[in-house]
Each structure stands twice: as structure tokens, then as C-alpha cells.
Amino acid sequence: MRFSKYIIPIALTIAVIVSLTLSVVIWTNPANYKNRQNSTQTTQTQAVTKPKRYVYSPTQAIHTDESGNQVILVNRLANSVAEVQKTMHGYQNVSLKTLSTKSEDKYFQIANRPNSIMLSYGSPVSMKIVNEITNKKFKKLPNHSVTRIVLPTDDSSKLYLLNDQNFAVYQVNVKKHSLKALNDVLKMNFRRVPASIQLLNGRPMVYVRNQLQLQPYKYLIDRQSEDYYVSRLLNNRESQSSTTVKRRKNLVTYSEQNNLQLAFDSKTRMGTFSDFRTNKDQRNVTSVLNDSYNQLVDLGLSLDSVRFFNYDTSTRTVMYRTFVEGFPIFRQNGFGTISSQILNSSAKRLKFTLDNPEVPIPTDQSYRTLPATETVIRRLVAHGYQQKAIKQLQLGYGWRRDKSSQLLINLIPDWYVNYQGHWRSYSSMINQY
Structure with a gap:
């Protein structure tokens, strides 16, 4: 009994000695710490990085039945696109032929093909990107641009690729x-939204035929620190000692030898990483998307629900958005989650948010009713907007801060309109007048 009262003090003393010994080892040999730090960063990268086929998967699945009726398969209990993609990994003896170009009739004949499932991208990608989602089965095919993939459910020897820009089939x-x-995918418990493919200002677009109801969500957000990105984008480079910091109001800017610059806006919770080193000044879609994906990996942001949204060829800007229930999230300024842009041969820019949805929280908010696509267009025109300036309409979720906590956000269903090149919510456009 007398000895037992000394056990705890002795154990604590041993623990302190061991701790001091380890500290001395780290202080006298920084390589040990650096190696451990690099190992930790590698583990973190592996944890958040998703394969290219995941980030560049299509974002919408549409089923056309034997009578030609079309429905959007909405992701609820299962991801419809992912389930369809699983069936595309075993193709053999692949070959391609061009059926037509610049023919709207042939395009819509295939787009509306009875007994088929169509997977769609927000904007065209290259065949080499499509190759990623087919388990590399398309690697020998010509590198055409592709917007939609049509998979017959009654013909196992063919599939079709469509390009919205030139109506190529x-x-x-x-x-x-x-x-x-x-066909088993169609037996899953998806929500089915009646739809049709029509032209809007000369470009194919999926129209929702009837009004629909979508569930609002409340999410706990992941608020990543600025230091995390400084460490990933600047401090893991060779020249750490040259980093300078400037602060002005709500803007903090880290610079490294005039080659790299990382700025944070504390008001908008946005980060901008500018790389002024010489680059290959990529021009084709494949190289731009590959380079953009590499930037995502460097950033280290969790990509669990992040998908490629669109690529603007005029500005060479790639936009990624977080998706909820198969629909993209829009912030009030129209921004998504991450965007990367190649400015020229000596400048690239990466913009990203420091806050991202992480965990859904139960909410008692009632479903929100949204009008059909044609109703949206008609009301916008009635409010003075020009139909020819509407480039695209997209169902999505608006990001709204929750007043009860900085760690919570509300995701509100709404239509989003690409008007004169900028994404705006339908509700704000209607309420503006």
C-alpha cells in the first residue's frame, strides 16, 4: 500500500523525461520533424483527393422510356450517375464513327432515343476525360468534345456521344x-422529374416540364484555417524564408519571391492563389482540365461532393461546385466551390472558399415549390429580361448563412439563371423589379 502511492508520481516523471528526450531529438534533427510533417501531409492528401473520374463524372442522368417520355433521375438515396457509370467499365473492342455534325435533327433523334439513359455534363469535356469514367476503355478513340453520353437499355453493342456545341453525334x-x-439501375428508388430536351437560344438544354418541390437543407460547415492553405500552397515549397505578409483591412496577402501570391478575404471567406511562374499556357480542353485537377490536389480541399460544373473557353476558367442531392450549390455572387483560370503563359489563378458544407443537420423546413422551366423563362421576360441573354438555367441550392450560428448554413432550392454570362438566382431577379 505504501509503495502504491508512489506509482503515479513515478509514471509522470518517466513521461516527462520521455517527452523531453523526444523534443531534444526533434530540435537537434529537424529532418525528423520535416519527414513526419511530409508524411502527415501525404496522408491528408490521400484522404481528401478523389480520382479524376470522380471529379469529372457527369452530373445528371435522364431516362427515356419506350414511349419517349423523359425523366431526370434525382439523386436521393443513391447517386444515379455513379450507378450508371459502374456499368461502363467493361466495354471491349471499342471503335467510333461519326454519324453527323451540325444536324439538329440527328442530334435530337439520338438525345430522345427511346429505351436509353443519358448522362450529361454542364459543358463539353474531351474524350480523354470521358475515358476516365469508362475505366480507360476509350483511350484509343479520337479526342472529340463530348457533352452527353447516351446508353441504350435495349442494345448492348452501341452507345452514343453528343456535343451540344456543334450538334455532333x-x-x-x-x-x-x-x-x-x-436496367437494374432503373429499378432503384430514384425520384423522377418529368423533363424534355429543347433548344434555348440555339443550344440544347434540359427543360423541367412541371413545377416541382425540393427539400431545403441545413448543413454544418467546415471552416478551414488560412494557415492550412498557406502550408499547402506556400510553405511546402523550397523557399520558405522569402514569404512576406501584408495586411489591409479585411485582406491578408502572402507573397513568395514575386512568383506566388496567396490572398484571403476575411469578409467573404474566399482565398485566391496566384501563380506567376512560367506555365505551358494550355489551350485545349484536355490539358486545361488536367492542369486544373492537379491544382485541386495541391489545394487539399475535400472533394467528397465536388464536381466539375463547367469550362468557359473564352476565359479558360474551370468551375467546380459542391453538389447536394444531385444539384449544385450557388453562393450569392454566383461562385461555386473552386475555380481555376489560366490567364496567360506566366499566370494562373485559383479561387476557393474557406467554408464548405460538411454534415447535414435535420431541419423542419417545408419543401419549396419551384416553377417549370418554361414558366421561369416567361416570367423573366415579363419582368424585362431579354430571353436571348439567357444562356442556361439550372436547378440548384442557394447558400445562406444561418442566423443562429456561424457554423451553420441554409441551402435553399431555387432556379439559377446564367444571364449575360453571370449566374443569378431566379428569385433575386424577379424580386429586383
Whole structure:
């Protein structure tokens, strides 16, 4: 009993000695700490990085039945696009032929093909990107641009690729295979939203035929620190000692030898990373998207729900958005989650948010009713907007701060309109007048 009262003091003394010993080892040999730090960063990168096929997967699935009726398969309990993609990994003896270009009739004949599932991108990607989602089965095909992939549910020897920009239609021939897995996807418990593909100002777009109800969400957000990005984008470079810091009102700017600059706006919770080193000044879609993906990996942001949204060829800007229930999130300024831009041969820019949705929180908010696509367009025109200036309409969720906590946000369903090149919410446009 007398000895037992000394056990705790002795154990504490040993722990202190061990701690001091380890500290001395780290102080006298910084390489140990650096190696451990690099190992930690590697582990973090592996944890948040998603394969290219994940980030560049299509974002919408549409089923056309035997009568030609079309519905959007909305992601609720299962991801419809991911389930369809799983059936695309076993293609054999792949070959391609061009069926038509600049023919609206042929385009819509395939886009409206009965007994098919169509996967769609927000804007065209290259065949090399599509190759990623087919388990590299398309690697020998010509590098055409692709907006939509049409998978027949009654013909196992063909699939079709469409390009919205020039109405190109490509037929991909494959070795006959079982269609059971593809048809089994249609048996899953998806929500089905009636839709049709129509032209809007000369470009194909998916129209929602009827009004629909969407569930608002409340999310706990991940508020990442500025130091995390400084460490990933600047301090893991060779020249750490040259980093300077400037502060002005709500803006903090870190610079490194005039080559790298990282700025944070504490008011908007946005970060901007500018790289002024010489780059390859990529011009084609494949190289731009590949370079953009590498920037995502460097950033180290969790990509669990982040998807490619669109690529603006005029500004060479790639936009990524976080998706909820298959629909993208829009902030009040129209921004998504991450954007990367190639300015010229000596400048690239990466913009990103420091706050991102992480965990859904139960909410008692009632469903919100949204009008059909044609109703949205008609009301916008009635309010003085020009239809020819509407480039695209997209169902999505608006990011709203929750008044009860800085760590909570409300995601409110709404239509989003690409008007004169900028994304704006339908509600704000209507209420402006």
C-alpha cells in the first residue's frame, strides 16, 4: 500500500523525461520533424483527393422510356450517375464513327432515343476525360468534345456521344455485353422529374416540364484555417524564408519571391492563389482540365461532393461546385466551390472558399415549390429580361448563412439563371423589379 502511492508520481516523471528526450531529438534533427510533417501531409492528401473520374463524372442522368417520355433521375438515396457509370467499365473492342455534325435533327433523334439513359455534363469535356469514367476503355478513340453520353437499355453493342456545341453525334461500337446491370439501375428508388430536351437560344438544354418541390437543407460547415492553405500552397515549397505578409483591412496577402501570391478575404471567406511562374499556357480542353485537377490536389480541399460544373473557353476558367442531392450549390455572387483560370503563359489563378458544407443537420423546413422551366423563362421576360441573354438555367441550392450560428448554413432550392454570362438566382431577379 505504501509503495502504491508512489506509482503515479513515478509514471509522470518517466513521461516527462520521455517527452523531453523526444523534443531534444526533434530540435537537434529537424529532418525528423520535416519527414513526419511530409508524411502527415501525404496522408491528408490521400484522404481528401478523389480520382479524376470522380471529379469529372457527369452530373445528371435522364431516362427515356419506350414511349419517349423523359425523366431526370434525382439523386436521393443513391447517386444515379455513379450507378450508371459502374456499368461502363467493361466495354471491349471499342471503335467510333461519326454519324453527323451540325444536324439538329440527328442530334435530337439520338438525345430522345427511346429505351436509353443519358448522362450529361454542364459543358463539353474531351474524350480523354470521358475515358476516365469508362475505366480507360476509350483511350484509343479520337479526342472529340463530348457533352452527353447516351446508353441504350435495349442494345448492348452501341452507345452514343453528343456535343451540344456543334450538334455532333458519334456512335461507339462495343462488344455485346449484358444489359442487366444498366436496367437494374432503373429499378432503384430514384425520384423522377418529368423533363424534355429543347433548344434555348440555339443550344440544347434540359427543360423541367412541371413545377416541382425540393427539400431545403441545413448543413454544418467546415471552416478551414488560412494557415492550412498557406502550408499547402506556400510553405511546402523550397523557399520558405522569402514569404512576406501584408495586411489591409479585411485582406491578408502572402507573397513568395514575386512568383506566388496567396490572398484571403476575411469578409467573404474566399482565398485566391496566384501563380506567376512560367506555365505551358494550355489551350485545349484536355490539358486545361488536367492542369486544373492537379491544382485541386495541391489545394487539399475535400472533394467528397465536388464536381466539375463547367469550362468557359473564352476565359479558360474551370468551375467546380459542391453538389447536394444531385444539384449544385450557388453562393450569392454566383461562385461555386473552386475555380481555376489560366490567364496567360506566366499566370494562373485559383479561387476557393474557406467554408464548405460538411454534415447535414435535420431541419423542419417545408419543401419549396419551384416553377417549370418554361414558366421561369416567361416570367423573366415579363419582368424585362431579354430571353436571348439567357444562356442556361439550372436547378440548384442557394447558400445562406444561418442566423443562429456561424457554423451553420441554409441551402435553399431555387432556379439559377446564367444571364449575360453571370449566374443569378431566379428569385433575386424577379424580386429586383
